Amino acid sequence: MPDENQKETGGVTTKRIALGLGYFSIALGLLEVAAPGRLARWLGLEGSRAARNTLFAFGLRELAAGGMLLRGPAVSTNMWNRVIGDAMDAGALGLALRGSNRKGAVVGALAFVGGAMAADLLTARALDKRTARTWPIGADR
Secondary structure, eight states: OOOTTOOSSTTOOHHHHHHHHHHHHHHHHHHHHHOHHHHHHHTTOTTOHHHHHHHHHHHHHHHHHHHHHHHOTTOHHHHHHHHHHHHHHHHHHHHHHHHOSOHHHHHHHHHHHHHHHHHHHHHHHHHHHHHTSSSOTTTTO
């Protein structure tokens, strides 16, 4: 008999999905922190100190979000932090679109962020539903 956490996901629990998204955040954060200049060039924003600094800061945010998810993958607040970060990423990419000389790359990055946001949003909502609250501390009581 399947565990109550293993609903219609074919045995993959929401907690495991959140954990995977945490690892994804850490990988993306490491890339943004290690190579903000290369990412800025790839987005057609070479020479933009603001783009490099923003990418670096967003990388730090991704590392923090990933760390929080690894620490508490069943805490929906940690997933909602990723959703908020995705909205920030989309807004920054929307602004970058005006100044980019590689608009296709920026549109591709926006599509990537949109996909991540959908996964994050669905996972956050599933965690909320599973625990019946946004911050499930003491949910077993």
